[in-house]
Amino acid sequence: xxxxxxxxxxxxxxxxxxxxxxxxxxxxxxxxxxxxxxxxxxxxxxxxxxxxxxxxxxxxxxxxxxxxxxxxxxxxxxxxxxxxxxxxxxxxxxxxxxxxxxxxxxxxxxxxxxxxxxxxxxxxxxxxxxxxxxxxxxxxxxxxxxxxxxxxxxxxxxxxxxxxxxxxxxxxxxxxxxxxxxxxxxxxxxxxxxxxxxxxxxxxxxxxxxxxxx
Amino acid sequence: xxxxxxxxxxxxxxxxxxxxxxxxxxxxxxxxxxxxxxxxxxxxxxxxxxxxxxxxxxxxxxxxxxxxxxxxxxxxxxxxxxxxxxxxxxxxxxxxxxxxxxxxxxxxxxxxxxxxxxxxxxxxxxxxxxxxxxxxxxxxxxxxxxxxxxxxxxxxxxxxxxxxxxxxxxxxxxxxxxxxxxxxxxxxxxxxxxxxxxxxxxxxxxxxxxxxxx
DNA sequence: TTAAAAAAGGGGAAAATCACCCTTTCAACT
DNA sequence: AGTTGAAAGGGTGATTTTCCCCTTTTTTAA
Numbered sequence: 001x002x003x004x005x006x007x008x009x010x011x012x013x014x015x016x017x018x019x020x021x022x023x024x025x026x027x028x029x030x031x032x033x034x035x036x037x038x039x040x041x042x043x044x045x046x047x048x049x050x051x052x053x054x055x056x057x058x059x060x061x062x063x064x065x066x067x068x069x070x071x072x073x074x075x076x077x078x079x080x081x082x083x084x085x086x087x088x089x090x091x092x093x094x095x096x097x098x099x100x101x102x103x104x105x106x107x108x109x110x111x112x113x114x115x116x117x118x119x120x121x122x123x124x125x126x127x128x129x130x131x132x133x134x135x136x137x138x139x140x141x142x143x144x145x146x147x148x149x150x151x152x153x154x155x156x157x158x159x160x161x162x163x164x165x166x167x168x169x170x171x172x173x174x175x176x177x178x179x180x181x182x183x184x185x186x187x188x189x190x191x192x193x194x195x196x197x198x199x200x201x202x203x204x205x206x207x208x209x210x211x212x213x214x
Numbered sequence: 215x216x217x218x219x220x221x222x223x224x225x226x227x228x229x230x231x232x233x234x235x236x237x238x239x240x241x242x243x244x245x246x247x248x249x250x251x252x253x254x255x256x257x258x259x260x261x262x263x264x265x266x267x268x269x270x271x272x273x274x275x276x277x278x279x280x281x282x283x284x285x286x287x288x289x290x291x292x293x294x295x296x297x298x299x300x301x302x303x304x305x306x307x308x309x310x311x312x313x314x315x316x317x318x319x320x321x322x323x324x325x326x327x328x329x330x331x332x333x334x335x336x337x338x339x340x341x342x343x344x345x346x347x348x349x350x351x352x353x354x355x356x357x358x359x360x361x362x363x364x365x366x367x368x369x370x371x372x373x374x375x376x377x378x379x380x381x382x383x384x385x386x387x388x389x390x391x392x393x394x395x396x397x398x399x400x401x402x403x404x405x406x407x408x409x410x411x412x413x414x415x416x417x418x419x420x421x422x423x424x425x426x427x428x
Numbered sequence: 429t430t431a432a433a434a435a436a437g438g439g440g441a442a443a444a445t446c447a448c449c450c451t452t453t454c455a456a457c458t
Numbered sequence: 459a460g461t462t463g464a465a466a467g468g469g470t471g472a473t474t475t476t477c478c479c480c481t482t483t484t485t486t487a488a
Contacts, residue, residue, distance in 0.1 A: 012300070014233070017325040019233035022228075056345060076449070086226070109438075111231040155465085166415045168444065181467045198474090201380045203417045214422050371433090382474065395437045400478075406478070412444090 003030040006124060007048075009041045009068060010034070010057035010084070015107075019055070026115055038063030042071060050066060050079055053121060056094055056101070058085040066092070069099040080121055091209070093132060104126035152193070159186045163199060164206040217244040218336060223282060224248070224271035224298070229321075233269070240329055252277030256285060258358075264293055267335060270315070272299040272306055280306070283313040294335055305423070317341035349355045366407070371425060373400045377413060378420040 008028050010016045013036070020031040033048050035041035037060040054072075058065035065083060072079050082103040083096040093104050102121045105114065106129075113129070120127035152160065155176075162172045168188065171179040191197060194205045206212050220243050224230045227250070234245040239282050247262050249255035251274040268286075272279035279297060286293050296317040297310040307318050316335045319328065320343075327343070334341035367375065369390075376386045385400065387394040405411060408419045 012322045014236075014321050014323050014328055015229055015243040015245070018229065020241055022232040023234055081335055105228075107228050108226045111228055114228055152271050161306075163412070166410060166412050166418075168412070169306070170444080174226035178465095179467055181469090182465080184446085185466075187445085193445085196380060197383075197446085198380050199414060200417055203414055204378070204380075204428075209423055214418075348429090384474080392435095393437050396435075398476085399436075401475085405476085411476090 004028055004118075005030060005032045005051040006055060006118075007032060007044075007051040007052050008055045009032045009036075009038060009060070010055070011036050011060045022111060023176070026118075029118060031117075033108070035125065037061055038065070038071065040132030041068060050076060052080065053102075053118060054079065054081040055084045056081050056088050058096070059081060066093060066095055066099070068151070069096055069101060073100050080125075082117065082121060090136070090138065093136070097136075103129075104132050105129070106131065117197070152190075156186060158188060158213050159183065160202060160206050163187070163190075163202045164212045218242055218267065219244060219246045219265040219331075220267050220269060220332075221246055221255070221258075221265040222248045222269045223246060223250075223252060224269070225250050225274045226271070235257070236325060240332075243329075243332060251275055252279070252282030252285065252363040255282060256386070264290060266294065267316075268293065268333060269298045270295050272297060272301050272310070278311055280313070283310055283315060287314050294339075296331065296335060296341070317343075319343070320345065333428075366404075370404060373397065374404060374416060374420050374425050377401070378426045379414045 006023055008016045008019060010019075016034050020034065022027050023031050032051050033044055035044050035156075039062045041054075042063075056065045056068060061072075064135050065085065069081065069083075072081060076080075079101065080102050081100070081106060084102045084105045084107065085092070086107045090169060096104055103117055103126060105117055105127075109117075109129070117127040158176065159172065162175060163169075167175070169183050173183040178181070187199075187202075189200060194202070196202055196205060207214065220237055222233060224232045224233075230248050234248065236286070237243050237245050246265050247258055249258050253276045255268075256277075270282060271280045274282075277285075279299065283295065283297070283358055286295060291314065293315070294316050296319060297307075297315045298319045299306070299319065300321045304406055317331055317340060319331055319341075323331075323343070331341040331343075372390065373386065376389065377383075380387070383397045384394050388396040390397065401413075401416075404416060410416055410419060421428065
């Protein structure tokens with residue numbers, strides 16, 4: 001019986017090669033190619049064609065997992081892909097699953113569970129671990145409470161990023177070419193939306209939600 | 215010829231098992247055991263004895279890589295260990311090397327370089343990649359400029375952590391059981407030491423240097 | 429054992445932050 | 459044409475942050 005084909009998209013070369021070793025030791029699977037990031041992946045499938053399953057890392061340079069997933073949804077909506085990341089933030093998980101990922105695995109899972117996940121995705125079309133399911137349930141609970149989807153506008157995001165520096169609001173106003181009073185308005189409305197009560201709260205929010213990288 | 219023995223200390227089970235697959239495919243190495251964290255490792259060697267080389271992850275629960283390295287330096291100063299991490303912050307690298315790590319590998323290295331590193335550590339006693347060497351050189355440059363090694367005391371660290379919350383200084387003073395004026399002293403001396411000019415600067419420093427986890 | 433450090437705290441003031449309530453303008457519905 | 463709503467901006471005052479200079483007490487080191 002022919003082995004199912006797997007492609008790995010991950011910039012951690014040692015991990016990718018190691019995982020290849022592991023996958024190749026499974027009876028039913030083999031790795032057909034590896035790409036360092038989404039960009040390389042989109043190019044590689046031109047020559048190599050699509051694999052049965054893509055294992056997709058989230059944090060990658062140039063074209064990350066979310067962007068790659070968007071591209072897949074656009075171009076090959078039927079393609080089976082499993083997100084594979086250390087990042088267990090609810091937002092990322094939801095984003096990936098919404099974009100059509102068939103599962104979301106954390107890199108600390110048991111290899112046997114990993115093989116089960118591959119089987120499930122092929123046979124049932126999806127695999128959701130308990131941990132991910134719980135994360136999602138937590139999220140639903142939260143949504144019930146908050147309700148107000150916290151969507152930030154471009155200008156607010158720009159302000160938030162600047163608030164995560166040592167600039168004073170006056171300096172931020174100059175950079176953004178707005179009156180200090182307008183900046184004060186942004187500040188107040190963000191305090192409200194993000195449920196914080198000080199600039200420190202803004203900074204913590206900005207970092208936690210990856211508006212700035214450190 | 216007998217294979218050299220390797221132990222992997224890493225909480226990412228999938229990575230650990232994958233790496234085991236890879237290492238076992240090398241001619242001269244085999245993985246003898248795996249531990250989820252430093253604590254488990256110290257217990258495991260009671261039964262299994264020491265391996266030729268330990269591959270040591272930095273970020274682990276319970277007992278992390280730095281703590282494990284400290285323990286090794288104390289109990290088995292001759293043991294060869296290589297740090298293996300995604301964390302390329304200079305501080306961590308220096309800390310590990312000072313504690314006697316024979317090398318510091320980033321998880322995105324090429325598997326062939328990885329094998330070279332294992333060989334070098336056995337034969338020459340150490341392996342330093344270009345990237346790590348450059349990091350260290352950068353650090354030396356910086357030290358020449360700054361000079362003042364930025365060592366924080368326990369009380370300062372406690373204050374810094376609290377400053378990375380939404381508490382006001384007055385509130386921090388209450389939880390630390392000190393007068394607001396004393397807190398103001400801590401603030402000012404930290405501004406000076408850390409070369410920041412606002413509370414936002416403290417928060418950014420605290421996060422960048424991992425005094426708080428997010 | 430004495431001098432020199434930290435550590436703890438105080439006074440006072442300028443600057444920044446935060447809160448609340450308000451007006452104008454301009455675009456978008458319907 | 460009228461309403462709604464957002465983006466931009468204003469006024470005022472309370473609170474917090476930041477700065478600079480100073481005293482007392484405790485620890486540390488020579």
